[in-house]
Amino acid sequence: MRCLAPSLLRSFRGLVPQYVSAGPGRNPVLSLKQLPLRHSCSASPGLMTAPDVISYWQKVFEENGIPEARESSEYIVSFVLGAKTFQSLDSGKVHTPLTAAQQEQIQQLSCKRLERMPVQYVLGEWDFQDLTLKMRPPVFIPRPETEDLISLVVEEESRKCEGKKNSAFSVPPPVILEIGCGSGAIALSLLCKIPQSRVLAVDKEDAAVDLTKENVHRLQLQDRIHVLHHNVSYGSAQQLLPWGPMDFIVSNPPYVFHEDMASLDAEILRYEDLDALDGGDDGMRVIKTILTLAPSLLKDSGSVFLEVDPRHPDMVEDWLCAHPDLLLTLRAIHKDFCGKPRFLHIQKQSR
Amino acid sequence: MNAPSLWGSALLLREGRAAAWRPWAWGALQLALSRGPVVQAAGKSSSLRLVQLSEAELREQFVRGDGPGGQATNKTSNCVVLKHVPSGIVVKCHQTRSVEKNRKIAREILQEKVDLFYKGEESDVFKEKKASEKKKQEKKRRAKENLERKKHFKEMLQSEEIK
Numbered sequence: 321m322r323c324l325a326p327s328l329l330r331s332f333r334g335l336v337p338q339y340v341s342a343g344p345g346r347n348p349v350l351s352l353k354q355l356p357l358r359h360s361c362s363a364s365p366g367l368m369t370a371p372d373v374i375s376y377w378q379k380v381f382e383e384n385g386i387p388e389a390r391e392s393s394e395y396i397v398s399f400v401l402g403a404k405t406f407q408s409l410d411s412g413k414v415h416t417p418l419t420a421a422q423q424e425q426i427q428q429l430s431c432k433r434l435e436r437m438p439v440q441y442v443l444g445e446w447d448f449q450d451l452t453l454k455m456r457p458p459v460f461i462p463r464p465e466t467e468d469l470i471s472l473v474v475e476e477e478s479r480k481c482e483g484k485k486n487s488a489f490s491v492p493p494p495v496i497l498e499i500g501c502g503s504g505a506i507a508l509s510l511l512c513k514i515p516q517s518r519v520l521a522v523d524k525e526d527a528a529v530d531l532t533k534e535n536v537h538r539l540q541l542q543d544r545i546h547v548l549h550h551n552v553s554y555g556s557a558q559q560l561l562p563w564g565p566m567d568f569i570v571s572n573p574p575y576v577f578h579e580d581m582a583s584l585d586a587e588i589l590r591y592e593d594l595d596a597l598d599g600g601d602d603g604m605r606v607i608k609t610i611l612t613l614a615p616s617l618l619k620d621s622g623s624v625f626l627e628v629d630p631r632h633p634d635m636v637e638d639w640l641c642a643h644p645d646l647l648l649t650l651r652a653i654h655k656d657f658c659g660k661p662r663f664l665h666i667q668k669q670s671r
Numbered sequence: 672m673n674a675p676s677l678w679g680s681a682l683l684l685r686e687g688r689a690a691a692w693r694p695w696a697w698g699a700l701q702l703a704l705s706r707g708p709v710v711q712a713a714g715k716s717s718s719l720r721l722v723q724l725s726e727a728e729l730r731e732q733f734v735r736g737d738g739p740g741g742q743a744t745n746k747t748s749n750c751v752v753l754k755h756v757p758s759g760i761v762v763k764c765h766q767t768r769s770v771e772k773n774r775k776i777a778r779e780i781l782q783e784k785v786d787l788f789y790k791g792e793e794s795d796v797f798k799e800k801k802a803s804e805k806k807k808q809e810k811k812r813r814a815k816e817n818l819e820r821k822k823h824f825k826e827m828l829q830s831e832e833i834k
Contacts, residue, residue, distance in 0.1 A: 391748045395768075407765040439747045447768035464749050464770035465741050471771075576742055587745050597742050629741065657733060657770065658740055 321458065321525050322594040370414050373397050373423065374406065377430050384434055387585065392439050396429045399443050436586040448505040450512065454538065455503060459531045460596035462505035465656040466572050466627055469663055470509045472654055473570055473625050476665070477514055480567075493517050494567040497560065497617060499552055499610055500524075502596060504532035506570055511541050518544055520563040524551035525593060553609050557616040565619045572627040573606035575599040603629050607636065611666065615646050620670035624648070630660040640666070647671075719795035721786040724778065730754045731777075733770065753777040760784050 368376075374393045381389035394406040400422050403409040418426075432442045440446040440455045447453070448462045449470060455461060477494055484491045493516035498507045501521035511519055523529050529549045536542050550559060576584070576597045588597070599605050607626060614624050628636070633653045640648055647669045656662035732752040738744050750765040751773040762784065764777035783796045791797065 388746060388748055395747060404768050405765050408767065438745050440745075447772075449769055449771055460742075461745055463741060463745070467769060467771040572742070574742070580739070580743060584743060585745065588743075592745070627741065629739065629743075656740065657731070657774070660740055662741065 368418050370397055392433050395439050397426055400425045438587045449509050453503050453535045456531055457591045458593040459528050460502040460592055465662055468656055469627050472663055474513045496568045497566045499571040500573050501532045502528050504535040511544055520546050522548045522550040557613050564617050566617050567622050569614055569624045571610055575603045575629045577603040618668045622668050624666040626664045633661045721782050722789055724782050728756050751777045753781050755781055755785050758785055758788050
């Protein structure tokens with residue numbers, strides 16, 4: 321697990337503007353309406369509604385160079401009021417003055433955001449498709465693109481089922497291996513969307529294994545998933561075979577090009593496990609490991625689904641051509657919702 | 672439904688973010704959302720007979736920024752803006768913290784609005800709304816009646832006591 325070295329972190333902190341202490345003259349707009357940050361909990365609690373508080377914190381975030389000032393403020397206030405987003409907030413609650421306790425909680429959460437903590441860690445939870453999952457630094461936060469990865473696997477599984485419907489054999493429930501499970505987003509979504517599937521989820525970090533297990537228990541899915549502390553780069557396929565052979569290997573492996581790591585946002589660099597992101601010089605290190613491992617773990621015609629950087633599809637195709645012994649074919653490249661090539665479907669040729 | 676002004680107001684919704692808005696791009700055709708080119712919205716609208724929308728007529732926009740996306744970005748703005756090109760109707764959805772769910776809900780809402788736009792009072796959406804309004808009024812009327820009855824009864828009792 322890697323986080324920024326203390327020396328690097330210190331220089332980062334030096335770059336972050338200090339909190340706004342809106343005294344008189346510092347920021348006339350703020351001081352007119354609100355009390356300084358440290359006194360906000362003693363402001364008359366009866367006067368501020370959700371929109372007031374959202375606007376207040378949005379301004380504070382903007383003053384302090386916090387990205388997504390409006391969104392961050394909305395998520396925090398909505399969370400304290402029991403809603404996921406501002407748009408989904410009960411219309412009654414929108415106009416009800418906030419209690420002092422609620423304002424206090426909002427302030428505590430906003431202080432964390434002022435330290436560039438990602439909103440998902442501030443709230444300690446985030447949603448992935450239909451699931452609400454616990455989030456905790458430094459375990460990697462699921463990205464919205466990855467939601468589409470689930471749909472691809474589900475589609476392929478139903479296509480396989482359709483194909484086998486008329487055969488004499490009953491279709492056994494699929495066995496799925498997820499490499500690098502993080503918070504468990506992919507594994508748990510697949511379990512929910514593919515009834516009776518079984519998942520083996522592995523991660524090289526204890527923190528990720530623990531968090532995935534917590535999310536498994538929150539969703540009461542422990543009878544269908546096994547979470548294992550395992551490093552695919554240094555372990556061997558043998559250790560995973562008892563759970564196989566697998567129908568699917570699914571992964572959102574670290575795929576950022578090493579040279580791009582330094583330009584990532586502070587939210588990522590300061591709080592997320594950099595090993596979950598850094599894919600080495602060409603971003604392919606873990607991708608190659610997974611593809612090398614796949615043939616010994618997959619059933620014939622089994623599939624690998626990977627999320628990758630938009631530059632990777634061609635690189636992976638070339639690499640597979642250079643390693644014909646793996647008997648893997650690039651079946652399809654799928655785009656994400658922003659139109660970028662993002663997902664690879666690779667299949668093990670049947671002998 | 673006024674197409675041009677709706678579209679205009681959607682652009683102004685986030686002041687100062689015009690630069691972050693990307694030109695209209697094709698939304699990735701979601702196999703999970705639609706089998707074939709027709710959008711079949713799930714949820715309550717599936718019980719109503721609504722105008723079918725095809726993905727080809729839709730333009731989707733996400734505030735995801737111009738960066739590489741994926742792992743390299745951790746943005747939380749997963750609001751979806753969906754436009755039905757033929758009618759010009761635009762829907763903005765930020766009901767959930769999941770982009771995929773917002774896309775689904777945006778399509779459901781858009782389908783209802785487009786149906787209303789083309790069918791007016793003949794639309795099942797319109798009829799259902801009217802029916803539920805009627806029900807509400809009926810409930811109110813009955814509640815008022817009950818209240819009056821109770822009041823009258825109380826007055827009767829009081830006048831008997833005086834006797």
